[in-house]
Amino acid sequence: MPAFINFNGDLIPNNTPLLDITNRAFRYGDGLFESMRLMNGQLKFANLHADRLQQGMRALKLENFSLFDDYYLKEKAEEIAIMNKAKHGRLRLTVYRDAGGLYTPDFNKAGWCLELQPDAHNQYTFNNRGLIMDVFTELVKPLNYLSNLKTCNSLIYVMAGLFKTQSRADDVFILNQNGFLCEALSSNVFVLYQGHLYTPALSEGCIAGVMRQVVIQLALKHSIPVTEAQINPEILNQAEEVFLTNATKGIQWVIGSGIKRYFNKTSKMLVDELNKL
Structure with missing residues (x-):
């Protein structure tokens, strides 16, 4: 039985030919997406994903952004889970400008596609084998209102x-145009230094991660001070702990960067608290 996707409201086999050569996401990268987590047949943190998606659609001047509220996202997530006979997995919702034109679009109608990649985990798992990280310096991330x-x-x-593949690392740190810590390959970055948790501010160009927001609130709830800041990558040589966050994996512990090695007490505690949610 083939897997199913939801393409503009229709549940169809995922191997169905859909996009033509004029699609603006293909031609210009004209769109955005949400990576989300399905657990026990339900979408996690639907309200936060809906808020971020609607803000992004407004920024790209896409129409009908109000359709994509938390109720709609939960409904579509449950539909595709039932159709694919899956309770847990990674969801990706891609929203693109469904229009003609060259760089200047003819109009701003939004098209969308929801995919589900099932897995067996009904909770966020702690990676006991920590990640080995490297710093990516060949390109830097620009700072503008699309950076988040x-x-x-x-x-x-x-x-x-x-x-990352060439350097045989598990993940990499990405820097912004000013040379400060921005994010990882598909995650936000947290650094514990002298008992204080730091993460790059949104003004530093990082993705406005849903799990980033959740973890900040969890840390504050457990009396761990958190500062969103401009972070010199040199702190990686002095930090006690480093971990990554994203909506699909939760929290991933970093064991080392270069010759530096890190502890995992805080990240392990936060994973436990995350699963209690």
Whole structure:
């Protein structure tokens, strides 16, 4: 039985030919996407994903952004889970400008596609084998009002992924145009230094991660001070702990960067608290 996707409201086999050569997401990266987690047949943190998606659609001047509220996202997630007979997995919702034109679009109608990649985990799992990280310096991330969005224009992450493979690392740190810590390949970054948790501010160009927001609130709830800041990558040589966050994997512990090695007490505690949610 083939897997199913939801393409503009229709549940169809995922191997169905759909996009033509004029699609703007293909031609120009003209769109954005949400990576989300399905657990026990339900979408996690639907309200946060809906808020971020609607803000992104407004920024790209896409119409009908109000349709994509948390109720709609939960409904579509449950539909595709039932159709694919899956309770847990990774969801990707891609929204693109469904229009003609060259660089200037003819209009701003939004098209969309929801995919589900099932897995067996009904909770966020702690990676006991910590990640080995490297710093990607071949390209830097620019700072502008699109920097916080998960857009379909993702070449910097593709090149960072190639660098990761070449350097035999598990993940890489990406720097912004000013040389400060920005994010990882598909995650936000948290650094524990002298008992204080730091993460790059949104003004530093990082993705406005849903799990980033959740973890900040969890840390504050457990009396761990958190600062969103401009972070010199040199702190990686002095930090006690480093971990990554994203909506699909939760929290991923980093064991080392270069010759530096890190502890995992805080990240392990936060994973436990995350699963209690």
